[in-house]
Structure formats: C-alpha cells, structure tokens
Amino acid sequence: MTKQMLNPVVDTVGVAAATPDEKQPHAELGLAEDEYSRIREILERRPTQSELAMYSIMWSEHCSYKSSRVHLRQFGQKNPKTPRLLAGIGENAGVVAIDENLAVTFKVESHNHPSYVEPKQGAATGVGGIIRDIIAMGARPIAVMDSLRFGDIDHPDTARVLPGVVDGVGHYGNCVGLPNIGGETYFDPCYQGNPLVNALSVGVMPRERLQSMQASGVGNVVILLGAKTGRDGIGGVSVLASATFSEDDDSDSRPSVQVGDPFEEKLLIECCLELFDTGLVVGVQDLGGAGLTCALSETAAAGDGGMHVDLELVPLRAKGMEPHDILASESQERMLLIVDPANVENVLARAHRWGLLATAIGTVTDTGRLVIDYHGQTVVDVPPASLADEGPVYNRPIAEPNDLALVAVDRAETLPRPTADEDIRRTVLDMAASPNLCDKSWITEQYDSSVFGNTVLATPHDAGVIRLDESTGVGIAISLDGNGRYARLDPYAGAQLALAEAYRNVAVTGATPIAVTDCLNFGSPEDPHVMWQFERAVTGIADGCQQLGIPVTGGNVSFYNQTGREAIHPTPVIGVLGVIDDVARRIPLGLGQTGDTIAVIGTTGEELSGSEWAWATHRHLGGVPPKVDLDHEMKLADLLSRLAANEQIAAAHDLSEGGLAQTLVEAISNSGMGAQILLPEGADPFTYLFSESTGRVLIVIPRGQELAVRSACEQRGLPITPLGVADAKTDGLHLRDHFDIGRAEIEAAWKGRIGAKLGE
Amino acid sequence: MSARIGIVTFPGSLDDRDAARAVRLGGAEPVALWHDDAVLKSVDAVFLPGGFSYGDYLRCGAIARFSEVMGLVRDAADRGMPVLGVCNGFQVLCESHLLPGALVRNAHLRYRNRPARLRVETNRTAWTAAFAPDAEVVLPAKHGEGRYVADEATLDRIEANGQVVFRYLDNPNGAMRDIAGVANEAGNVVGLMPHPEHAVEALTGPSTDGLGIVASVLAHLSEGAAR
Numbered sequence: 001m002t003k004q005m006l007n008p009v010v011d012t013v014g015v016a017a018a019t020p021d022e023k024q025p026h027a028e029l030g031l032a033e034d035e036y037s038r039i040r041e042i043l044e045r046r047p048t049q050s051e052l053a054m055y056s057i058m059w060s061e062h063c064s065y066k067s068s069r070v071h072l073r074q075f076g077q078k079n080p081k082t083p084r085l086l087a088g089i090g091e092n093a094g095v096v097a098i099d100e101n102l103a104v105t106f107k108v109e110s111h112n113h114p115s116y117v118e119p120k121q122g123a124a125t126g127v128g129g130i131i132r133d134i135i136a137m138g139a140r141p142i143a144v145m146d147s148l149r150f151g152d153i154d155h156p157d158t159a160r161v162l163p164g165v166v167d168g169v170g171h172y173g174n175c176v177g178l179p180n181i182g183g184e185t186y187f188d189p190c191y192q193g194n195p196l197v198n199a200l201s202v203g204v205m206p207r208e209r210l211q212s213m214q215a216s217g218v219g220n221v222v223i224l225l226g227a228k229t230g231r232d233g234i235g236g237v238s239v240l241a242s243a244t245f246s247e248d249d250d251s252d253s254r255p256s257v258q259v260g261d262p263f264e265e266k267l268l269i270e271c272c273l274e275l276f277d278t279g280l281v282v283g284v285q286d287l288g289g290a291g292l293t294c295a296l297s298e299t300a301a302a303g304d305g306g307m308h309v310d311l312e313l314v315p316l317r318a319k320g321m322e323p324h325d326i327l328a329s330e331s332q333e334r335m336l337l338i339v340d341p342a343n344v345e346n347v348l349a350r351a352h353r354w355g356l357l358a359t360a361i362g363t364v365t366d367t368g369r370l371v372i373d374y375h376g377q378t379v380v381d382v383p384p385a386s387l388a389d390e391g392p393v394y395n396r397p398i399a400e401p402n403d404l405a406l407v408a409v410d411r412a413e414t415l416p417r418p419t420a421d422e423d424i425r426r427t428v429l430d431m432a433a434s435p436n437l438c439d440k441s442w443i444t445e446q447y448d449s450s451v452f453g454n455t456v457l458a459t460p461h462d463a464g465v466i467r468l469d470e471s472t473g474v475g476i477a478i479s480l481d482g483n484g485r486y487a488r489l490d491p492y493a494g495a496q497l498a499l500a501e502a503y504r505n506v507a508v509t510g511a512t513p514i515a516v517t518d519c520l521n522f523g524s525p526e527d528p529h530v531m532w533q534f535e536r537a538v539t540g541i542a543d544g545c546q547q548l549g550i551p552v553t554g555g556n557v558s559f560y561n562q563t564g565r566e567a568i569h570p571t572p573v574i575g576v577l578g579v580i581d582d583v584a585r586r587i588p589l590g591l592g593q594t595g596d597t598i599a600v601i602g603t604t605g606e607e608l609s610g611s612e613w614a615w616a617t618h619r620h621l622g623g624v625p626p627k628v629d630l631d632h633e634m635k636l637a638d639l640l641s642r643l644a645a646n647e648q649i650a651a652a653h654d655l656s657e658g659g660l661a662q663t664l665v666e667a668i669s670n671s672g673m674g675a676q677i678l679l680p681e682g683a684d685p686f687t688y689l690f691s692e693s694t695g696r697v698l699i700v701i702p703r704g705q706e707l708a709v710r711s712a713c714e715q716r717g718l719p720i721t722p723l724g725v726a727d728a729k730t731d732g733l734h735l736r737d738h739f740d741i742g743r744a745e746i747e748a749a750w751k752g753r754i755g756a757k758l759g760e
Numbered sequence: 761m762s763a764r765i766g767i768v769t770f771p772g773s774l775d776d777r778d779a780a781r782a783v784r785l786g787g788a789e790p791v792a793l794w795h796d797d798a799v800l801k802s803v804d805a806v807f808l809p810g811g812f813s814y815g816d817y818l819r820c821g822a823i824a825r826f827s828e829v830m831g832l833v834r835d836a837a838d839r840g841m842p843v844l845g846v847c848n849g850f851q852v853l854c855e856s857h858l859l860p861g862a863l864v865r866n867a868h869l870r871y872r873n874r875p876a877r878l879r880v881e882t883n884r885t886a887w888t889a890a891f892a893p894d895a896e897v898v899l900p901a902k903h904g905e906g907r908y909v910a911d912e913a914t915l916d917r918i919e920a921n922g923q924v925v926f927r928y929l930d931n932p933n934g935a936m937r938d939i940a941g942v943a944n945e946a947g948n949v950v951g952l953m954p955h956p957e958h959a960v961e962a963l964t965g966p967s968t969d970g971l972g973i974v975a976s977v978l979a980h981l982s983e984g985a986a987r
Contacts, residue, residue: 170871174902175812177774263772263815355771445872448902450958450965451810453778467964470781584963760868 010323011049013378020046029056035392042386050372050379053324054387057290058297061559064391067525068557071535074542079551084514086210087553092136092286093203094553095210096515098579102468103210104476105137106202108147108519108575110558115197118257119164123197124172125233125260128332130201131176132265132286135272135335138211139203142452143466144173146183146199147480147519147573148443151192153435153757158187161195163758169199170446175262176269179455180447181464183480187435190484193563198519198556198573200480204468209276213285215303215338215364220282222296222307222362223344225351226268226334228317229292233258233330264333264356271354272335280347283338293327293387295336296362300370300384303338307384309362311374323374338364398535399528407489410622412614413606417686424686425739427617429749431690432665434616437658438753439669442760456583460670462505462654467583475583479505479576482521483657484569485610486625491533495540495572496628500694501656502576503548507637508652508697510587510644511578516545518555518574523567525559533570534559541572547630550576585644590671591726592650592700598675599722600660601636601713602696606687612657613690632695635716640697648708651700661689663698664733665746674730674743677723685738700726763788763981765974766803768833768849770795770824774811775846775957782957783807786974796828805842805886805977806833808849810955820863820905821851830856842886842977843949847903850941850951859942859951860918861910867934871904875966876954877929878940882922883976885947889983890976897969899954901932901940906953908935908942918942926952 009015016022024046026036031052039047039055047055061067075089086103087095093107111126127144134141146169150158173180178201215222275281283303285295292314300307314326321329337358339347344360351358365371370387372380418424431437440459449458456475457465463479481502487494499516506513518541523530545552555575561568580586591598608614609623643649651671655663668675679688701709706722713720724736732743765783767790769776780790791803795813800806813824824830830852837843837858845853853859866872875898880891891897910918915937918924926941933953941952956970 167870174871174904175772175815177811261815263812263817266772266774266812445874446870448873450873450900450902450955451774451778453781453958453960453964456963 010374010377010379013048013381016048017045022046024052026052026056029053030060031056035059043382048379050324050327051382053328054293054297054380057293057328058387059391061525063290063294065557066392066394067396067559068534069393070395071538074538075552078542078546080546080549082551085551085553086207087137088551089554091554092133092213094515094517095137096553096577097207098468098476099474101206102204103207104202104204104577105134105139106200106478106517106575106577107133107554108198108200108480108517108573109556110519110521111197111199112194112521112558112561114257115165116161116193116195119161120168121257121259123165123168125258125332126197126199127169127172128260128262128265129288130199131178132288132335134201134203135269136211136213136284136286137203138209138276139205140273141178141201141203141269142454143181143464144178144199144201145181145464145478145480147482148183148185149191149196149484149571150187151195152189153187155192157192159758165195165197166443166446172260172262174448176266177451179449179451179458181449181455181458181466181478185440185443188484188569190568194561194568196521196561196571200517200575202476202478211276211284213299213302214283215299215307217282217340218304218364218366219341220364221339221341221344221360222309222364223337223339223347223358224314224334224361225271225337225358226356227261227264227331228315228357229326229329230317230331231321231325231329234325234328258330258332260332267354267356268333268335271351271356274350275347280343281337281339285336287334287336289330291328291330297370297384297387299336299338301388304364304366305384306365306367307362307370308365309372311372313359313361315357315359323379396525396531397528398532400532401529407622408624412609412611412620412623415614415618415620419686421738424689425741428661428665428689428741429745431613431616431658431661432746432750433753434612435753436612437662439751440754442754456586457509457588460666461589462508465509465511465580465583465586473582473584475580477506477509477511477578477580480573481505482571482573484571485615485621487537487572488569488621489610489623489625491536491570492540493625493628494570495537496544496630497625497694498572498574499541499544500628500630500633501654502574503633504636504654504697506576506578507640508587508654509580510585510641511580512641513550513576513578513637515577516550516552516574518552518572520555520557521561521568521571521573522559523562527567530567537570537572541574544630548634585647587640587644587649587652589653589667590651591667591673591675592702594726594728595703596650596726597701597706597722598677598724598726599699599701599720600696601699601718601720603693603719604688604691604696605693607691607693611690611692626692626694629695635718636695636697639712639716639718642712643709648705649699650702653698655696655698657692659690659692665750667698668732668743669747669750674727674732674734676725676727676730676734676736678736680721763804763978764791764802765789766791766793766800766806768793768795768806768808768829770811770813770827772812772815773809775809775955778957779807779809782960782970783974785960786971786978788974788978793829798828800832800836804981806836808845808852809957810847810849813848813852821848821855824852825855834858837949840946840948842980844887844973845951846955846957847953850953853949853951858949859944860914861908861942863905863953864907864909865905866907872932873900873902874932876901876932876940878926878954879929881924881927884922885925885943885950886980887950887973887976888925889980891972896929897972898959898967899956899969900958900966901954903953907933908939910936921945925950
C-alpha cells in the first residue's frame with residue numbers, strides 16, 4: 001500500500017468529487033489503466049479510497065472471473081436440463097434434489113496460494129470457506145473432502161508444506177465436526193512452488209429451506225454475524241491470489257494469510273440453521289474472499305438494488321482500521337444476514353444464546369446504490385452491480401503450445417519395459433511403493449471420518465458414501481479426481497478423463513451420478529498457452545457433462561499457479577455427486593468371500609502414455625493419454641447400480657493410476673483376502689497389469705451370480721473377463737504361471753511410505 | 761418406561777447427535793441437556809459426548825468444567841448417578857476431578873483416527889456391567905490429546921481398585937499402562953477416549969460393540985430399581 005492509502009483523513013465521496021486529479025494507486029492495487037478509467041466513468045468522478053479498494057478486489061481475477069468467464073459460459077450453454085437442479089452456477093454452491101424432501105448442495109474450491117505461504121492456516125481456512133458456502137445455501141454441512149497436490153516427495157519444502165496442509169485440513173474439519181470422506185494426494189515437481197489444496201464440502205437440507213443471497217425488502221436490516229473484523233487477510237484475495245510468486249521473492253512483501261477458528265464456525269453452523277428453520281432470515285451470504293466488500297455488493301446487487309451501511313458499527317478486533325481495511329478484511333467465520341425489522345431482536349437473542357456476536361450494520365434501500373457511511377461521512381456510493389456483476393471480461397489470447405506435436409509422438413509405449421516374471425513382480429512392488437500409489441493412511445488418519453455416524457464408505461474406498469436419512473436409507477456418494485499429467489498431454493481429454501474417473505468412482509459404489517462440481521487449477525491466464533489449456537479443459541468438461549447428462553452446478557477457477565515462467569500442469573479437479581436409494585446396498589472395496597469370482601469389466605489396451613508406470617519408473621511424460629469413452633462409462637454405471645440394487649455384486653474397485661496391478665494390491669491390502677489370478681490367454685502380462693485404459697472396473701461376484709452378471713454385461717454390450725477367485729487361504733497375490741507375492745511383502749511395499757519420507 | 765439418558769451439548773460439542781442415536785438404538789431415551797441448563801430434567805444417567813467444548817481453548821475440557829450443567833452433574837455423580845464421558849467428555853470429567861488422571865497430547869503429537877482394539881478390564885462399573893469379563897471390543901479412537909497420564913501412585917491405586925476400565929491392545933497414543941478408560945472409585949463415573957457411539961451400526965462403524973455401553977447402564981439402572 002502507498003502512503004496515500006494510510007492517510008488518516010477520510011477520503012469521502014465529497015472529497016473525491018472536489019479533488020478529481022488526485023493521483024490514486026490503482027496500478028499497485030492491480031487495476032489496469034482502462035479498468036481505472038471505467039470506474040471513473042461509472043462513478044462520474046474519481047473513486048474514494050474505499051471504492052478503489054472495493055473495485056480492485058471485486059474486479060480481481062479471483063472475484064470477477066474476468067479471464068475465465070467467456071469460457072465458463074459453455075457450462076450454461078451445454079448443461080443438460082434436469083429437474084433435479086434447484087440452484088446452479090452463480091450461487092454460492094449448486095443445489096440438487098435427492099428426493100421429494102431432500103436436497104444436497106456441494107462445491108469444491110481452491111486455497112492454493114495461501115497454503116503455500118502458510119500451509120496450516122491456508123488449508124484450514126480453505127476448508128472453513130467452502131463450509132460457509134454450503135451454510136449460505138441453507139444446508140447443514142455433512143462432510144468434506146480434499147484434493148491435494150504437492151511437489152516431489154523428496155524435496156525438502158514438501159516436508160514443510162505437506163504436514164502443515166494435512167494438519168490444517170484435519171484440524172478445521174475435525175474441530176468443526178465434519179467427517180472427511182475421501183480425496184486424493186499426488187506428488188509432481190510441477191507443484192513444487194504451487195501446491196494445490198482443493199477442498200470440497202457437501203450439505204443436506206429439506207428442499208424448502210433453500211436460502212437466497214438477495215438483500216430484498218426495503219427497510220430490512222443487514223446483520224453481521226460471527227467473528228469480529230480484524231486485519232487478517234486484508235488484500236489476501238486480490239493481492240495474494242492474483243499475483244504470481246516471482247522467483248527471487250522469498251517472503252517480505254507477502255500479505256498475511258487469514259487465521260481460522262473452527263469453534264466459531266461450528267457455532268455459526270448451528271446458529272444459522274436455527275435461524276433458517278425458524279424462518280427468521282430473508283437472505284444470507286457468507287463472508288469469504290473479499291469479505292464485506294463482496295458480501296455487501298453481491299447481496300445488494302441480487303436484491304432490490306440498494307443498501308445503506310454504517311461501517312463504524314462493524315465490531316473490530318484491531319485498532320486503527322480505516323474504512324477500506326474494514327471493507328477488505330477477510331477475517332473468517334462471518335456471515336451476513338438480511339432480516340425483517342420485526343425479527344431483529346429475536347435473531348440477536350438467538351445469536352447471543354450461541355455465544356455469537358450479531359450486529360445490525362445497515363438497511364436495504366431502493367436507491368439502486370450501495371451507500372456506506374463511516375461516522376456519518378459517506379465513503380462509498382456506487383451501483384452494487386458494477387462491483388458484483390459488471391466487472392471486466394477479457395477474451396485473452398489463446399495459442400496452442402509449440403511442443404504439442406513433439407509431446408504427442410514421444411509415446412510411453414516405446415519405453416523399455418520389464419518382460420521377465422521376476423522383473424514384472426518387482427515392478428508391481430515398486431509401483432505400490434511409489435509416492436502417488438502408496439497408502440495414504442498417514443494423511444487420512446489425521447481426519448475424523450465417522451463423526452455424525454452416517455459415513456458408510458470413506459477413504460480408501462473409491463468414493464465417500466454418506467447416509468442422508470436413517471428412515472429411508474437414501475444416501476449420496478462423492479468422488480473427487482484429477483490427473484494433471486493426462487491434462488498436460490491433452491487438456492480436453494485430461495479433463496474428460498478426470499470427469500470419467502470421478503463418475504466411475506461414484507458408480508463403483510452402486511450410486512447413480514447426478515451432478516458435477518469442478519476446481520480448475522491453471523497457470524497464468526496472461527500466457528496464451530495456459531489460456532489454450534484452460535479453454536480445452538473447460539470445453540472437455542462441458543462436452544463430457546452434456547454427453548453424460550449431468551450438469552456442472554458450480555466450482556472455482558484458480559489461475560496464476562505458476563512460479564516465474566513455469567506453470568503447473570493444467571489440473572482440472574472434478575467432483576461427481578451420486579445418489580443411492582439405500583446405502584445398505586452400497587458396493588464396498590475388497591474381495592468378497594472365498595470362492596467369489598474376480599473379473600474385469602472393460603477392455604485393456606496398450607495405453608501407457610501419461611501412466612503412473614511411465615512416470616514412476618522412467619520419469620517420462622509424453623504421448624497421448626488413454627482414450628475416453630463416456631458412452632461406455634454410462635453403461636458401466638447403469639450396470640453397477642443394477643448389480644448393487646439386486647445384491648449381485650460383493651465388491652468393486654475402479655482401475656485407474658497403476659492399472660490392474662495397483663487395484664489388486666489395494667483390494668488385497670484392504671480386504672485381508674488373497675487373490676488367485678489367471679491372466680487371459682495371449683495377454684501380455686506387463687500390459688495387462690500396468691495399462692491405464694479407462695472404463696475398467698474390477699468386480700467380485702458372489703457365488704451363484706456369475707451367469708446373471710455375465711448376462712447383465714452382455715445386455716449392455718460391456719466386455720467382462722473372468723480373472724480368478726478370491727481366497728482367504730491364498731497369501732496375497734497368486735498370478736498363475738508367473739509369480740506370487742505374499743501379503744507381508746505387498747504391505748511392506750505399499751504401507752508406511754509417506755510417514756517414512758517425512759521422517760516419521 | 762425406558763431410562764432417560766441426558767446428553768450434554770456444550771458449545772463445540774460434536775458427537776451429541778451421535779450419542780443420542782446410540783442411546784436410542786440401545787433402547788433408552790435420549791434427553792438433550794444444554795450447557796447452561798440449571799436442571800438435569802430428571803435424567804437417570806448423563807453422557808458427555810466428544811467434541812471441542814468451548815473450542816478447547818486453554819486446555820481440553822478446562823472451560824467446560826465450570827459450566828452450569830457440570831455443577832449439577834458433579835452433584836448427581838456424587839449421589840451415584842451413572843455418568844459417561846467420551847473423548848472430550850472424558851477430558852471434561854478429568855478436569856472436573858470426577859475421574860483421576862489427565863489426558864495430554866498424543867506421544868506422536870498427531871491427531872490419529874484408527875479403530876482401537878480394547879479389553880474391558882472390569883464389568884463392575886455402571887457402563888460395563890453387560891460385558892463379559894475380559895471382553896475384547898473394537899471402537900474408533902480419534903483424538904489428538906488422548907494420552908492418559910497420572911503419577912505412579914495414582915496409577916497403582918486405580919489398578920488395585922479395579923478403576924482401569926478399558927485397556928488398549930495396540931496403544932495408539934502412548935497412554936500410560938495402555939489405559940483407554942477409567943472409572944471413579946464407586947464405578948458410576950466412567951470416561952474413555954474411544955467412541956462407543958460410533959460403533960453402534962454395522963453399516964457405519966467398525967463394530968456394534970458400542971451398544972454394550974448402553975446395555976450396561978440399562979442393566980445397572982434396572983438392577984438399582986430392583987433393589
């Protein structure tokens with residue numbers, strides 16, 4: 001900030017009108033010359049300091065989606081129409097109907113840069129922020145998930161970032177009382193200076209409790225609920241999230257990361273739900289990135305168009321805060337409520353019972369202006385839509401990367417591969433021990449998974465499954481997946497592969513996929529090559545969802561994930577939500593019982609480019625990623641939900657990174673059973689074990705159901721290949737005619753790797 | 761009429777709903793008690809659930825100890841009412857001096873969530889009466905500050921008195937003498953770190969052993985009524 005911004009004389013609307021030529025630090029605040037000119041046009045004068053701060057925040061990439069908006073429109077255009085969709089893109093989170101009574105809201109969001117600067121608080125407040133989005137829709141948050149990406153596991157900074165991030169995700173979720181039901185953790189040097197921390201939350205509500213963010217009803221009172229406002233996170237969003245770390249900058253000028261208080265958030269959840277249930281609020285909005293600035297302008301813009309706020313009424317926890325500080329603060333655990341004057345006393349009393357501060361700070365007006373006074377002096381007088389909805393929109397230049405053709409021909413299928421049985425056996429174990437495939441218990445054991453008593457499946461299952469209603473047994477399944485390597489090779493296909501995997505992981509539990517949320521992690525939008533990746537990925541998701549018949553209901557874009565000129569792999573992370581009529585019929589991971597048949601559905605081709613094998617054993621990334629067949633995925637999902645409903649399936653597990661070998665390792669380790677496997681005649685053992693062809697699922701068929709399952713597959717044109725039997729007496733994996741690997745050896749390779757790498 | 765089991769909600773309690781479900785599934789009637797309630801609503805027993813009461817600022821359970829309801833619980837416990845504290849509830853009972861010893865940060869310094877195998881060391885308490893002697897149970901253990909500590913003399917005394925109620929078979933937190941749960945001398949107040957309320961349905965828990973806790977207190981209460 002410049003000295004001007006610290007000037008103790010309040011810069012009022014009157015002063016601004018009288019001093020049109022005063023030089024303002026718009027460039028330092030990240031506003032381009034033409035953006036600044038537009039603000040002057042809108043206001044017909046220069047902005048006050050407070051207004052300048054508000055525009056700079058709301059027009060930042062993070063808040064305005066100015067680089068992504070032209071592409072994100074595809075979701076609206078291509079989204080399939082479904083009566084389930086009760087609220088979609090543009091709301092705090094998408095809402096989908098589950099049955100005639102219940103609706104579910106879910107969303108994934110990034111908190112990448114703060115988690116690099118201050119891993120624990122960055123990750124914790126990421127979780128806190130997404131939970132408030134869920135509350136703002138009227139729902140009770142019921143679970144969280146996390147998708148994490150770090151640099152090389154052997155890099156010293158990973159030992160700083162990873163434990164902090166996991167501590168933050170765990171601390172916030174555990175203390176606020178939400179089960180963490182799944183997610184993913186990957187390592188790749190491209191995330192070294194730009195770890196990705198994507199957090200998902202899901203909530204449930206009676207359909208009629210859906211809340212609005214509108215500040216409507218002239219005379220209604222604007223109430224700020226929750227924590228006091230301090231200096232934490234001022235400029236956090238606009239400066240921190242939209243500025244690329246420069247290579248030589250090591251610390252000094254980085255703004256502080258917000259600090260979370262999950263206890264306050266827990267009280268906020270309970271208090272807000274009580275207020276919703278008693279019908280005491282007209283509108284509600286969470287305070288997240290951009291704090292009061294965002295909440296006031298969005299609620300005013302969505303409502304009757306006007307609002308008057310007396311800023312000095314905002315309870316502060318720091319001395320000497322100026323109006324623009326109060327407006328920009330990102331202090332956590334705050335909500336904005338719009339309340340009928342007749343109910344104000346009741347709302348304040350209920351907040352008091354929960355030990356929460358609640359303060360009336362303004363009223364809804366019909367002036368069409370957001371007017372903010374500070375001790376009687378007007379410091380802001382703007383049309384709220386100009387902040388919330390009418391920010392700049394850029395159609396940034398797009399250019400195909402120069403190395404595209406070179407990368408495509410550098411195929412992993414040409415790499416030297418093991419052929420002798422002993423070498424293949426060694427590869428199974430080495431792969432199981434590799435950072436991306438090894439057991440992640442060191443991380444997931446730091447998360448509560450059972451609070452609420454409704455968690456039916458959680459990590460290590462392919463998707464989390466939560467019971468919504470004890471009387472009907474109806475539940476949901478969610479999976480969160482991404483693969484930056486595939487997207488680096490082909491962002492369109494990579495995005496669809498992530499979508500297909502999340503969709504399949506939900507289907508593998510027996511649930512029917514119904515909706516999508518996405519977190520799009522990319523480098524700088526000012527780089528035309530990054531913008532090309534972004535456009536391709538968004539198009540891939542939009543086309544994919546159209547074909548699968550499930551809408552994108554919301555999500556988040558995180559740009560500027562790059563250090564210097566090096567951008568991360570384009571990393572779209574996709575969350576798919578499914579519904580299951582009776583959670584008692586969910587399909588678990590494992591190997592069923594002795595004598596059950598193990599089979600693979602789908603076709604195994606020679607697809608090794610972008611695979612975990614190519615990366616883990618050759619540090620190779622090139623070629624064309626596996627082919628996606630969404631029509632096949634839909635048939636597969638239909639089959640699995642039918643088999644689950646008919647109780648004709650004992651277990652199932654998706655085949656993805658690491659191929660069949662890894663799926664067997666996980667099924668054996670997690671079940672305590674052994675597997676006797678005979679590869680199909682003529683199959684090349686290496687390819688069959690390590691190919692990452694998609695659309696494949698390992699299923700375990702209870703005795704007596706083999707014919708029914710085979711005929712269900714044939715009806716749908718799905719190829720099924722019996723591979724062997726589950727057997728409690730077999731020690732680990734018996735691959736007939738090739739090799740055996742005992743359970744102890746499998747577990748020694750697969751387990752305990754993360755802790756060992758981190759020195760624990 | 762079924763027994764009424766009060767479940768206290770402090771600000772920051774997290775497992776209160778789950779405790780109510782466990783009580784219901786176990787055949788008793790859950791009764792909600794609020795932290796600043798001035799009455800115990802004629803309950804027959806009290807369940808202090810897990811969570812982070814009052815944010816667990818200062819020290820786990822240290823603030824909850826001074827709540828209105830804990831004054832009532834202390835008096836009722838002195839008169840013999842069965843009181844159970846799970847996880848944070850256990851910490852509150854230790855802070856309230858209703859139970860000996862204290863719970864400190866896990867030896868490995870991390871929060872850890874893992875099903876714990878426990879041995880029921882005594883069935884001569886209000887909350888373990890229905891278990892077979894030396895029964896083995898599996899309950900989820902999930903905490904950052906669950907390492908049971910006490911001075912040697914206290915440990916020797918509670919061992920001798922049969923106040924060690926649950927012992928870990930695979931100690932997850934460095935607890936002294938593998939202690940997972942203890943009772944007061946009279947056996948009506950019991951605290952344990954692992955969560956019986958998260959082991960009441962095969963669908964959602966690692967076992968249904970938690971139901972034995974509710975069955976125990978029901979047996980204890982009906983025995984008292986019969987006397």
